[in-house]
Amino acid sequence: MHAFNLQPKPLSLAEHLADLAVDALIDEADLSPKPALVDRRGNGAHTDLHLGLMHASALSLWPAFKEMAQAASEFGGVGLPLREAIGRIGREGEQAMLATTSGVNTHRGAIWALGLLVTAAALDPEFTAPGAIALRAARLALLDDRYAPHPLSHGAQVAQRYGARGAREEAQLGFPAVIQRALPQLKHSRAAGHGEQNARLDALLAIMTRLADTCVLYRAGETGLHTMQSGAQAVLDAGGSASLAGRRRLHRLDEQLIALNASPGGAADLLAACLFLDRIESGDSIIQGAF
Numbered sequence: 709m710h711a712f713n714l715q716p717k718p719l720s721l722a723e724h725l726a727d728l729a730v731d732a733l734i735d736e737a738d739l740s741p742k743p744a745l746v747d748r749r750g751n752g753a754h755t756d757l758h759l760g761l762m763h764a765s766a767l768s769l770w771p772a773f774k775e776m777a778q779a780a781s782e783f784g785g786v787g788l789p790l791r792e793a794i795g796r797i798g799r800e801g802e803q804a805m806l807a808t809t810s811g812v813n814t815h816r817g818a819i820w821a822l823g824l825l826v827t828a829a830a831l832d833p834e835f836t837a838p839g840a841i842a843l844r845a846a847r848l849a850l851l852d853d854r855y856a857p858h859p860l861s862h863g864a865q866v867a868q869r870y871g872a873r874g875a876r877e878e879a880q881l882g883f884p885a886v887i888q889r890a891l892p893q894l895k896h897s898r899a900a901g902h903g904e905q906n907a908r909l910d911a912l913l914a915i916m917t918r919l920a921d922t923c924v925l926y927r928a929g930e931t932g933l934h935t936m937q938s939g940a941q942a943v944l945d946a947g948g949s950a951s952l953a954g955r956r957r958l959h960r961l962d963e964q965l966i967a968l969n970a971s972p973g974g975a976a977d978l979l980a981a982c983l984f985l986d987r988i989e990s991g992d993s994i995i996q997g998a999f
């Protein structure tokens with residue numbers, strides 16, 4: 709008989725979902741070449757971000773994602789108590805992120821999107837179709853957290869100026885950029901045999917074709933947004949990131965967006981959300997939690 713039990717302890721549902729969320733963030737950061745975003749090649753349009761920081765930030769969010777999933781199991785249904793609990797945990801997650809990055813915003817939008825989706829997935833672990841999870845997340849996002857501060861964020865400023873829908877509205881609508889664009893494109897490009905990295909790049913581009921990304925609007929106005937949307941469409945029309953013509957167009961888009969200082973950070977967050985939902989859909993039942 710062994711003195712120690714060498715069997716790994718099975719993961720709880722909350723731990724498993726937190727692992728999936730962190731993995732999605734790390735996969736998003738590593739994916740290359742992403743236009744004007746931090747990736748394996750470099751810092752894109754950012755002077756204060758780099759890949760190591762994105763990884764450290766992603767890992768710092770694991771406890772917050774786990775706590776959100778646990779809160780879902782404790783409260784058991786969509787309602788104000790759960791909404792306010794995850795709002796508090798999300799704000800604490802933001803503080804953990806800022807402590808890790810010395811004050812740089814690496815994942816604010818991702819805490820919001822993935823936090824809602826992790827919570828929604830934990831609420832009903834037997835019913836994990838992407839559309840069903842996104843709908844539960846939307847019902848949570850529609851509830852008003854009485855304790856949420858309302859600073860004049862970059863998103864709020866461009867919402868006022870351009871009347872754009874930002875991160876909050878995207879969630880309240882059930883993440884249409886993910887459900888209607890990114891996931892179908894991911895599956896389409898995989899089915900065409902384009903390879904996993906190219907399929908993920910195509911999914912990011914599909915998000916970029918329509919999103920009112922408030923990061924881009926704040927940094928580069930409507931010119932930046934139009935360049936992002938039409939450039940992403942041009943890459944897909946040229947055959948996507950797996951084709952030679954599409955690759956050339958993708959590199960041009962990268963140069964154009966960097967010249968405009970226009971980083972599509974909101975689109976990057978939604979790609980992470982897409983990868984998270986895809987993992988849940990394609991994996992074993994998350995009830996098993998479990999490896």
Ligand SMILES: CC(C)(COP(=O)(O)OP(=O)(O)OC[C@H]1O[C@@H](n2cnc3c(N)ncnc32)[C@H](O)[C@@H]1O)[C@@H](O)C(=O)NCCC(=O)NCCS
Binds near residue numbers: 823
């Ligand atoms: C709703 C949030 C995202 C704030 O949104 P707002 O637009 O005011 O803020 P900000 O300019 O900082 O942008 C947030 C981020 O969203 C991402 N984003 C930008 N545009 C979009 C878009 N169209 N769709 C989705 N995400 C987007 C970007 O990464 C951006 O950095 C959220 O951070 C929030 O409500 N914070 C309050 C504290 C809270 O309750 N947190 C816990 C949530 S679980």
Ligand SMILES: Nc1ncnc2c1ncn2[C@@H]1O[C@H](COP(=O)(O)OP(=O)(O)OP(=O)(O)O)[C@@H](O)[C@H]1O
Binds near residue numbers: 746974
């Ligand atoms: N790979 C990535 N590269 C760059 N940004 C990313 C990446 N993945 C996600 N993001 C998102 O982009 C946002 C960073 O954009 P941005 O620097 O414009 O934020 P900001 O704090 O609003 O503005 P600023 O840095 O101009 O003050 C982060 O909130 C993050 O959610």
